[in-house]
Amino acid sequence: MFNFIEPVEKLIEQFRRLPGVGYKSAVxxxxxxxxxxxxxxxxxxxxxxxxxxxITVCSIxxxxxxxxxxxxxxxxxxxxxxxxxxxDVKDIxxxxxxxxxxxxxxxxxGLISPTxxxxxxxxxxxxxxxxxxxxxxxxxxxxxxxxxxxxTALYLSxxxxxxxxxxxxxxxxxxxxxxLEYADEMTITRALEGRLTL
Amino acid sequence: MFNFIEPVEKLIEQFRRLPGVGYKSAVxxxxxxxxxxxxxxxxxxxxxxxxxxxITVCSIxxxxxxxxxxxxxxxxxxxxxxxxxxxDVKDIxxxxxxxxxxxxxxxxxGLISPTxxxxxxxxxxxxxxxxxxxxxxxxxxxxxxxxxxxxTALYLSxxxxxxxxxxxxxxxxxxxxxxLEYADEMTITRALEGRLTL
Numbered sequence: 001m002f003n004f005i006e007p008v009e010k011l012i013e014q015f016r017r018l019p020g021v022g023y024k025s026a027v028x029x030x031x032x033x034x035x036x037x038x039x040x041x042x043x044x045x046x047x048x049x050x051x052x053x054x055i056t057v058c059s060i061x062x063x064x065x066x067x068x069x070x071x072x073x074x075x076x077x078x079x080x081x082x083x084x085x086x087x088d089v090k091d092i093x094x095x096x097x098x099x100x101x102x103x104x105x106x107x108x109x110g111l112i113s114p115t116x117x118x119x120x121x122x123x124x125x126x127x128x129x130x131x132x133x134x135x136x137x138x139x140x141x142x143x144x145x146x147x148x149x150x151x152t153a154l155y156l157s158x159x160x161x162x163x164x165x166x167x168x169x170x171x172x173x174x175x176x177x178x179x180l181e182y183a184d185e186m187t188i189t190r191a192l193e194g195r196l197t198l
Numbered sequence: 199m200f201n202f203i204e205p206v207e208k209l210i211e212q213f214r215r216l217p218g219v220g221y222k223s224a225v226x227x228x229x230x231x232x233x234x235x236x237x238x239x240x241x242x243x244x245x246x247x248x249x250x251x252x253i254t255v256c257s258i259x260x261x262x263x264x265x266x267x268x269x270x271x272x273x274x275x276x277x278x279x280x281x282x283x284x285x286d287v288k289d290i291x292x293x294x295x296x297x298x299x300x301x302x303x304x305x306x307x308g309l310i311s312p313t314x315x316x317x318x319x320x321x322x323x324x325x326x327x328x329x330x331x332x333x334x335x336x337x338x339x340x341x342x343x344x345x346x347x348x349x350t351a352l353y354l355s356x357x358x359x360x361x362x363x364x365x366x367x368x369x370x371x372x373x374x375x376x377x378l379e380y381a382d383e384m385t386i387t388r389a390l391e392g393r394l395t396l
């Protein structure tokens with residue numbers, strides 16, 4: 001196998017660690033950096049370091065933030081009576097892009113998974129319970145429809161319902177624009193179970 | 199359009215500058231950096247800075263190098279009597295991967311292109327001429343078969359042949375493994391011109 005000079009090899013190795021980057025892409029990226037002028041390379045390196053140094057976790061909802069309280073929790077226009085519970089920060093982005101939900105979020109930081117040794121105490125569940133006050137009317141559990149996602153949703157609903165707060169989950173079914181013939185059995189089962197009267 | 203917090207936006211912007219990286223990939227890469235532990239992010243940033251600081255240009259062949267003379271020029275096992283002239287550093291990599299050529303290289307740093315204002319004086323041509331001594335027997339001009347590549351090859355052969363050095367170029371034709379029906383007219387023309395007697 002052909003070896004590049006050491007600084008290039010190291011850079012290729014770094015790019016390969018990124019999601020979706022294979023060897024050939026990493027080589028092209030490394031050479032793009034070699035071809036950059038010094039200032040551009042420096043601002044790239046600074047952006048990486050800043051992502052670690054300037055990003056913190058929102059003290060309310062555990063979303064990533066560049067201040068103590070994230071822009072969503074700090075916003076006056078968001079409805080604080082509805083909290084959407086998600087597994088991960090990336091799930092917030094997916095929901096925000098739809099521009100449909102105007103409530104606030106709570107990031108669990110994982111799902112309950114006894115086989116992986118993740119019990120409820122490892123997730124941000126007590127922080128969620130601490131947020132439930134008279135203002136909160138509904139908790140939407142937006143975990144994925146996997147075994148762990150379902151178990152987590154069930155656990156949360158058992159914990160929260162007795163507090164007099166409504167608990168809901170996202171609808172499961174055929175995704176918009178998808179062909180029925182390509183839908184898997186589980187999705188079709190869910191879509192049948194959740195059928196609506198016309 | 200949904201906006202991320204500023205450090206994430208800046209990182210996405212940096213990743214988007216890399217070749218072949220679209221918006222969605224850049225977002226995934228930026229979040230991979232956010233999820234990295236601090237040491238990994240630091241070694242990534244260092245690798246980028248090192249690529250600019252530690253990489254220099256070989257004083258003989260103009261290849262990138264981490265020392266004054268690149269590993270190829272410094273190697274005892276390379277045949278110094280054959281110099282392969284390429285447009286760009288990346289062309290060296292392509293040839294090296296084939297593990298067929300055992301000579302040395304010379305990087306022009308571009309091609310002659312009057313329309314882009316690139317005359318021979320802007321390329322590493324005088325450096326190439328300075329390398330031609332009694333030891334050098336052959337110059338292989340490995341420029342691409344474009345108008346500029348051909349013009350550069352012709353210019354070099356007119357300059358070098360009178361010095362008593364043989365000048366050759368790479369064979370043009372159908373690429374290995376390619377289907378004839380998908381080859382473009384120019385490639386077929388070249389393949390016919392360069393036909394070999396069986």
